[in-house]
Amino acid sequence: MYCDNLENLCFRRSLIQMNENKGIYRFNEIEKKWQEFWENSKTFKAKDCDKLKPKYYVLDMFPYPSGQGLHVGHPEGYTASDIVARYKRMKGFNVLHPMGWDAFGLPAEQYAIQTGTAPEATTKKNIDNIRRQIKSLGFSYDWDREVNTTSPNYYKWTQWIFLKLFNSFFDKNEQKAKSIEQLPIPEGLSEQEKRKYIDEHRLAYEAEVAVNWCPELGTVLANEEVIGGVSERGGHPVFRKPMRQWMLRITEYAERLIDDLSEVDWADSIKKLQHDWIGKSIGANVDFKVDGCDETIRVFTTRPDTLFGATYMVMAPEHRLVDILTSPDKKEAVQKYREEAVRKSDLDRTDLSKGKTGEFTGAYAINPVNNEKIPIWISDYVLISYGTGAIMAVPAHDDRDYEFATKFDLKIIQVVQPEDEKQSELVKQGKLCFAGDGIAINSGQFDGLRTPEFKEKITAWLNEIGQGNKAINYKLRDWLFSRQRYWGEPFPIIHTEDGQVISLDEKDLPLELPKVEDYKPSGNGEPPLSNVTEWVNITLPDGTKAVRETNTMPQWAGSCWYYLRYLDPDNNEKGWDTEKEKYWMPVDLYIGGAEHAVLHLLYSRFWHKFLYDLGYVTVKEPFKKLVNQGMILGEDGQKMSKSRGNVVNPDKVITDYGADSMRLYEMFMGPLEAIKPWSMHGVDGVHRFLQKLWRLVVEKEAGGLNNNVKDVQADEETLRLLNQTIKKVGDDVESFGFNTAISAMMILVNHLSKLDTVPKKAVEQIVLILAPFAPHIAEELWQTLGHSDTLVYEPWPQYDKELIKEKEIELAIQVNGKIKDKIVVPADTDEKQIKQKALSSEKVVAAMAGKEPKKVIVIKSRLVNIVV
RNA sequence: GCCGAAGUGGCGGAACUGGCAGACGCGCGGGAUUCAAAAUCCCGUCCUGGCAACAGGGUGAGGGUUCGACUCCCUCCUUCGGCACCA
Known part of the structure; x- marks a missing residue:
């Protein structure tokens, strides 16, 4: 555990020094400055359909804006995706990197039940907070594309997709969805039978399904709210009770959901999980x-x-x-x-x-x-x-x-x-x-x-x-798509007096969620919306009475297609424009938590395939490459939780060390996909690295460029190390090895800070390759180095293959697999000479104890093994 | 029970395709600087023995393949995550 008081003391001292000293690394100021610059100049605005550049779509799993705000687990995935996004921009790609909010869901509703606060208000407040937090990390999102699943302008299209599902059937022979109007209907059916036949073939249909009914609470509970047969809250008995529910026919797509897994570049373990889930x-x-x-x-x-x-x-x-x-x-x-x-x-x-x-x-x-x-x-x-x-x-x-x-x-x-x-x-x-x-x-x-x-x-x-x-x-079952809740998308569905189920017209969307006074369930199993009589009861154009559907959609609905809305977030005519979809899709890289490996990804793939059948999207699979980040544990190695008191607040880390240090540490901790514990000491370590780089470039007293940094030719070793680092960092970003990329940059900076004169060219290149990881300090140093424009679109440095090669190499000499000596030879020494040199080593001769070598194995540039 | 991931110093982790185990960072020990401290810099730091040169051992355990295994194969143990009688 680090010491709070000590740290505050140090921090106050460094504040005092700041005023005295222009050359101090004032991360808080620098980060604010560049975040404002990027925002005002719309640096990260993605240009639709830019034919001059190859496109690259980097997507984060958008967060649920909880009242707790971000925890340090969120920025892990966001940092990784941001590094890739910034790297790809420097590599000449037109990058789409958006962010939004998956804001329907239970917590806001429960808070509403307890306090009477409207979920809209809670949600807005939470979003504002979490947006502030995300922005304070300097991620390169195109904020003009921000989406929010609870805004009518968004859920209009969630409802639109539902209507499409309702008005479609699955043609088993062709293995694809088609408009319900094309459904072949058996002859000789009465009007009523015909209607029934059609309803039975819709991809969205009603069915009686057993749900967890809790009479005491007067509500239906989710599986995770039921523990050992009683409700989590209150401990009341829970029964299985059949209720009318909306279902989606995902099972029709089972075969295709299995087959098309072969088209995506996901970890085999995740593919297997989906495969087994479909079963x-x-x-x-x-x-x-x-x-x-x-x-x-x-x-x-x-x-x-x-x-x-x-x-x-x-x-x-x-x-x-x-x-x-x-x-x-x-x-x-x-x-x-x-x-x-x-x-x-x-x-x-x-x-x-x-x-x-x-x-x-x-x-x-x-x-x-x-x-x-x-x-x-x-x-x-x-x-x-x-x-x-x-x-x-x-x-x-x-x-x-x-x-x-x-x-x-x-x-x-x-x-x-x-x-x-x-x-x-x-x-x-x-x-x-x-x-x-x-x-x-x-x-x-x-x-x-x-x-x-x-x-x-x-x-x-x-x-x-x-x-x-x-x-x-x-094993896969049809998707239970309705919830007896308030805070979700209303179904665009009407039940007529004579028992017909009809859908709203597309032009009548969105069907907005009505304001209510009371968020409590009705108590008889009917959803909260059924209490809003003036909304529920309507009169149809022909004068007959009807009622609206009062169930709402589950949280999954909005997150099933959000990656499409980012392509065209302000379009009021369509969910997204086809030209834009053709340009941007599929998502090239999707990063998020492994907990969504089955349901979210399966539901999303299902909707995508359905939209593909109807011609609204042009690729079969939405997410080409998927990476799951691992969980971050507390400093005690336990899962972070309020009750354990081991939660790390990103705001505090940013205040004390800066966003760049935070980003760097999140990546330096270990492999992206591994589960790993947080350590404040570790943040300290990467912060020292940034300090070191800062001191290398910036003059200590006056600020501005350090006098040691000069326009000179780098020596051979520096040049070699620089080129090796550029190669390694590039390769590592491509393969998500961010931790080793950072360690390579540390080695380079350690080397440069030992030089009396630091070649400016080398400094510029290290600043550029660091930029995706720690963008604020990189921009500031870039400016210090005399550049007036942002480095976001600077080309990624190229390395020289020749310069990377070592002149001399050290070889280990083994006798029977045990290392006895080491020799240094010029890199171009041939095998024969190496063998000779190895055999003549004193230590080797001693270790052989007069025996004749049976076999000598030479691995060029590695080692020699003498078997006796 | 089944499926999956993983076990490497005091800690987080590194090691290309089977080729010098422990990069980088943290922590710790020693030193320089300082009135003192912080910061910074330098040296050391897998274990055992030795003043040292050095010797021996070492990647969860045991076995195997190989000139050579953290890496491949078999058996077992532990931890974490997911699933729940799917006929």
Whole structure:
């Protein structure tokens, strides 16, 4: 821990010195000066459709403007992206680097409930604060493109995209979305049936979905607000309750969302995360007839080859056939089990999954392969939301079924023979479950087939007899797109008296969020907007009455497409202009936290593909390159949090050390993607580096250029080091190795400050390569060096390949892999000479102890290894 | 349980494609400067033994491949993050 008092003392002293001394590095003044200059001259304004330069779009994940303001984690990603943005400008690119606010969301609403403050007011205040903080770091954003998801001029287009989704369907054959008007409608439908058919095909649709309903609070809770079956606030019981919700058909895009991952340059681990989240599995649907009635139960299985081993079936408690099939004597027990299951939240179900539970329905199904009667059970280990909500249970070859069968003493039949005989014997005796591939046994005419072949054959056979077909399932579910909240985008949707759901006209957008007095939920599960009767109740042009949709959109909605609004933020006619989209898209570099690796990126990709289908965007994938910054921990190595008291406030760091030191330290801490702890001492270190560079360039007493800095030719070593540094910093920025780039610059400055006369050219070049990292001091020094214009658009220094090469190289000489001596040879010495020189070294001769070398390995410019 | 990331000095970290482990920074020790301090500069700083030259050991643990392994392979341990019975 650093000492507050001591530091304040030092700071006051340096203030005193400032007044005496013109040559002091007054970072606060300098930073203010250049931030004002950049803002007033609109230095970072990006020019649309500039054909003279290649474009480069660097995007940050825009922040939620919380009341706490920035924490030091935010500027980490922003600094990295800013370095790349500034570097690319110097490399001659037309750079788009925007910033905005993802400002809808729960905290402002909760604050409104507690204090009555309008979310607009809270949000504005928070944005103003966080904007000030971001600006104080000197990032090179084009502020004319600032967006705010809560401004009607922005959410007009969020609503517009929703309308497009509502008015589109997915053509499965062509694997793309089309206007709902092109939907082929089966003949012979009544008007009402036709309407229903259309509604069932919209990409935005209504459905009854179970949500976390808390009667005490009179509201629906998000999963993270429910802990162990009770509400986080107050600890009231929470139930699963089906409610009408808006859904988006993201599952239609599952295949494309998987396929197009191959087009983007993201870390493999993130791609895998998305891939697994979508969770494609290939198998078969199989229909089981129910004994003694007309119903059939359809199951999905990835192992149709184990059908002969299916000894019972399990349906999810919520399955529609449970009521119909349950025999009278089992009704009571089954009903009780169902009620308990409904009361459990998803989390509870897993917590209680230590042991399996279930009830027998009293009904039997017929196994299509051998006509055996098998019992039908219900259990909550089968999920209603995946596959068909029912399974065939093969206890010999599925761990979950095995556990269940053992507990309830159900029949186990082995149908797959593993290679290992001992293993096979155990499976046969029912003492082991084997889930791998093997050879079919006890499977009638299919005996002897290997698992993959068997799967194909039996699927074909099921198809023939009309009791099954090949099927693909995804873990991915449709996107629950409505929230029972106030502070979100209103749906441009109207419910008519006769139960129709109609959409607003595009020209009637935006549908503005009405002002309300009370932000509390209505208490009956209806969203807060339902209290605003004068807004909700409307009269249609034909005189009939109707009500508005009172749900609002989730926070994801606004963040799904913000990167497009930056392209054309003030356009009132369109969300964005196509020419501009063609010029700027895709995003070349997207930097943000790994916590958004799945949901935000998946939702965003989904909307983008949808917009692509409709022709509003011209690239398939929005984000070409993605980099996730790691979390920054407190000085105690713990996650920063108010309660731990280890939160570092960026404002204080900037006041005490300056924005340049802050930026430099954030990058110097370690690799961008790593999790790393904060250290004030570390900030001190990079600050000293800037001080050192300052003293190198600026005359101590009078200010202005230091007398030591002269227009002289640099010596060979300086020249070599300078060129090496230019190369290294450039390469490192390209590969996001910012920490090593800074260390290279430190080495160069250490070298330069030892010289009696410092070549001006060298100083100019170090200032230029430092500029993306520490832009304020760089501008100031650039000016001191006699340049009148900003260095933002100065070309990035070039290095000379010849000058980089070392004249002499040091080689390590190993004997049997152990270093015994080092020799220095001219760089162009050939292998033979090196070998000779190595073998003649006294120490080497001693280490060889008179033995003959068996082998001599020479790695040019590295080492020599003598094997004896 | 499954998936992913990572384990290197007192600390943050560096090491190209298998080629001198510990760059750079912090901290610490010593010195210079100063009336004194701050700041700055210089020297030292992986561990063990030795006054030293030097010798030996060392990248979570164990094994393997190789002339040579922080780096590749196998087994295990620990930490962090994510997921939750997906048939």
